[in-house]
Amino acid sequence: MDRAVSRLAPHPRPSWHRLAELSIRALAFSSIAAVILIFVFIAKEAWPLLASDAIQREVTLAKMWFAQQWPGYDAVEHVWQPVSEIPKYAVWPLLVGTLKVTLVAMLVAVPLGVGAALFVSQYAGPRLREIVKPTVELLAGIPSVVLGFFALMVMATFLQDWLGLDSRLNALVAGVALSFAIIPVVFTVSEEAFGAVPPSYVEASTALGAARWQTILRVLVPAAGPGVAAGIALGLGRAVGETMIVLMASGNAAIISASPGDSVRTISATIAAELAEVVFGGAHYTVLFFLGVLLFAITFATNLLGDYAVTRMKRRLGVAA
Amino acid sequence: MRAGRRRIGDAALALGTGLCALLVLAILAVILGDVAIHGTPHLTLGFLTQAPRDGMTAGGIFPAIFGTVALVVLMSLAVLPAGVATAIYLSEYANPSGRLTRLVRVAVNNLAGVPSIVFGLFGLGFFVQFVGVGIDKVLYGGDRVYGQPALVWAALTMAVLTLPVVIVATEEALAAVPREHRLASAALGATRFETVLRVVLPQAMPGILTGTILAISRGAGEVAPILFVGAAYFLPKLPTSPHDQFMHLGYHVYVLSTQSPDVDATRPILYATVLVLLMLTFALNFTAVLVRSRMRRRHAGVAA
Numbered sequence: 001m002d003r004a005v006s007r008l009a010p011h012p013r014p015s016w017h018r019l020a021e022l023s024i025r026a027l028a029f030s031s032i033a034a035v036i037l038i039f040v041f042i043a044k045e046a047w048p049l050l051a052s053d054a055i056q057r058e059v060t061l062a063k064m065w066f067a068q069q070w071p072g073y074d075a076v077e078h079v080w081q082p083v084s085e086i087p088k089y090a091v092w093p094l095l096v097g098t099l100k101v102t103l104v105a106m107l108v109a110v111p112l113g114v115g116a117a118l119f120v121s122q123y124a125g126p127r128l129r130e131i132v133k134p135t136v137e138l139l140a141g142i143p144s145v146v147l148g149f150f151a152l153m154v155m156a157t158f159l160q161d162w163l164g165l166d167s168r169l170n171a172l173v174a175g176v177a178l179s180f181a182i183i184p185v186v187f188t189v190s191e192e193a194f195g196a197v198p199p200s201y202v203e204a205s206t207a208l209g210a211a212r213w214q215t216i217l218r219v220l221v222p223a224a225g226p227g228v229a230a231g232i233a234l235g236l237g238r239a240v241g242e243t244m245i246v247l248m249a250s251g252n253a254a255i256i257s258a259s260p261g262d263s264v265r266t267i268s269a270t271i272a273a274e275l276a277e278v279v280f281g282g283a284h285y286t287v288l289f290f291l292g293v294l295l296f297a298i299t300f301a302t303n304l305l306g307d308y309a310v311t312r313m314k315r316r317l318g319v320a321a
Numbered sequence: 322m323r324a325g326r327r328r329i330g331d332a333a334l335a336l337g338t339g340l341c342a343l344l345v346l347a348i349l350a351v352i353l354g355d356v357a358i359h360g361t362p363h364l365t366l367g368f369l370t371q372a373p374r375d376g377m378t379a380g381g382i383f384p385a386i387f388g389t390v391a392l393v394v395l396m397s398l399a400v401l402p403a404g405v406a407t408a409i410y411l412s413e414y415a416n417p418s419g420r421l422t423r424l425v426r427v428a429v430n431n432l433a434g435v436p437s438i439v440f441g442l443f444g445l446g447f448f449v450q451f452v453g454v455g456i457d458k459v460l461y462g463g464d465r466v467y468g469q470p471a472l473v474w475a476a477l478t479m480a481v482l483t484l485p486v487v488i489v490a491t492e493e494a495l496a497a498v499p500r501e502h503r504l505a506s507a508a509l510g511a512t513r514f515e516t517v518l519r520v521v522l523p524q525a526m527p528g529i530l531t532g533t534i535l536a537i538s539r540g541a542g543e544v545a546p547i548l549f550v551g552a553a554y555f556l557p558k559l560p561t562s563p564h565d566q567f568m569h570l571g572y573h574v575y576v577l578s579t580q581s582p583d584v585d586a587t588r589p590i591l592y593a594t595v596l597v598l599l600m601l602t603f604a605l606n607f608t609a610v611l612v613r614s615r616m617r618r619r620h621a622g623v624a625a
Contacts, residue, residue: 013512013514013515017512017514017515017518020514020518021513021514023406024406024409024410024414025410025414026406027402027403027406027407027410028406028407028409028410028411028414028415028425029425030403030406030407030484031403031407031425031428031429031432031484031485031488032424032425032428034428034432034481034484035428035431035432035435037443037447038435038439038440038443038447038481041443041446041447041451042439042442042443042446044446045442045446045450111341112341112344112345113341113345114341115337115338115340115341115342116338116341116342116344116345118334118338118341119335119338119339119341119342120342122338123335123338123339124342131346132342132345132346134610135345135346135349136345137606137610138349138603138606139345139348139349141538141542141602141603141606142352142542142599142602143541143542143543143544143571143598143599143602144437144542144543144544144545145542145544145571145572145574145575145598146352146356146542146574146595146598146599147352148575148578149574149575149578149591149595150352150355150356152578152579153578153588153591154355180348180352183345183348187345211326211327211330211331212327212330212331212334213327213330213331213333213334214330216334217334234434237434237436240436241435241436241437241438241439242436242437243436243437243438243544243545244544244545244575247545247575247579248575248578248579268436268438268545271438271441271442272438272441272545272548275441275442275445275548275549276548276549280450288442289442289446292438292439292442295436295438295439296435296436296439299434299435299436299439300431300434302434303430303431303434307430
């Protein structure tokens, strides 16, 4: 008490208070600095691709994006073959691989995540909710390397035997394992969105004589739509960027094909698998950093999309943004 | 007729969504069950305290546990001040609708969305190649000491990755401190900083703890960011300095599952390692959830 009273008197504050306040203000910029530094330093390592003559003799943006006539090939083709006598750096096989795995993951994760969220918010009693929600949190807490391990050691053989696939590791195995990492994202954001719909919407629909399922599908889901979309966008960003699962379970063959049963190589897995063995500052190194810029840009765009969807939903539901 | 349709529609929707929830539970159960069944028999005290032997086909995982702990300790030292300071700034100092505040929030959101492998590229390009090589030039006359993958660079890379986790958790905790407490403190003549230090922060401690634990759990499990900045396949001795390389539980799982010369011989070790990693992350996450729910209940009690 005495100390508290003496504090009341206008006495000089310790000088370290001022210093601490300044540090708080300075450290508050650490996340802005981090985002800028990440972009600058990855772009810096990719820059020689556009500016260095030595690098451009081996690879150019045009050679990466357009099919090339390589010696020993019958027609123009997109080939990713960075370690060979004539290194080939076509981006499309990696992009198609990423899209295939992401598509499989989203096709599994979106129905399961949204469905489970709908169940928890509309049908589950408090006790069931107390089981499902922590379970999803546990699933979210599994490190991706463990999901990759599980896909590689258990799921791959099971799916191959069951579906009779040619290759053990493929886009399907990687995509399904990847969906385990995406489900919690879609679930959490969707559940929150369903919970944010004002009760008056549901009450009005019920008062007009709509059945429970009609109210849910025609009133609740459309009202929460942008929120669910935000969850899907966030999940999409995670799926495109996730590395360890696809590195371990996709087979890592840079093939362009439509079949989910074929091995694929994604952008993230390519960086992870190849960067450790390249010459610093060489063409291959530069191209891998360029892939990093590409990945950064894609996830940046999906995140912006998600943010936009959330803002729109809040405005539409009249919640202060 | 109409009543019948209503009931069928309701039953179908409840069943369909319930099935989704059940499947999610089943996925977790199958993964945990598989790891527990195959991992437990090999999980002995010797496994936790010995180094790997015979090309990873025998021995334990002590160096990987040691390296993981060293990594998350260094990471916490870096991420805590930055994360807590950002949260304090956002919640106590900044003008909530100011342009700067919005910019910081956008940055935090974006940082949370950057793919983990991109952090790995960043760690190599910035910490190892720029900061590390720079230190070597100035202090070591160009000798390679810090300009190579090392524990300290992995910890700093992981700190940047977990920064949003700490910021978001701390901010939530600060927001839960009642406004009246700040006003009362100010009315007693305390400066803003004194209020933060003696009134707000003590109450927000559980939230900061939650954020730190969640960050540590992320740091222990993420592998992609440290692939190129310091994690090693096998080291004959434990890291003793920040510029040493280190072994890591998650990286160990990756290496054992993909680069083992003898899959059948490593399988029991691999499963036991996964079990240890899972138990570690679950224990951390569980503690975080416990601390958070206790905090929320306490604040709910205050409000009531």
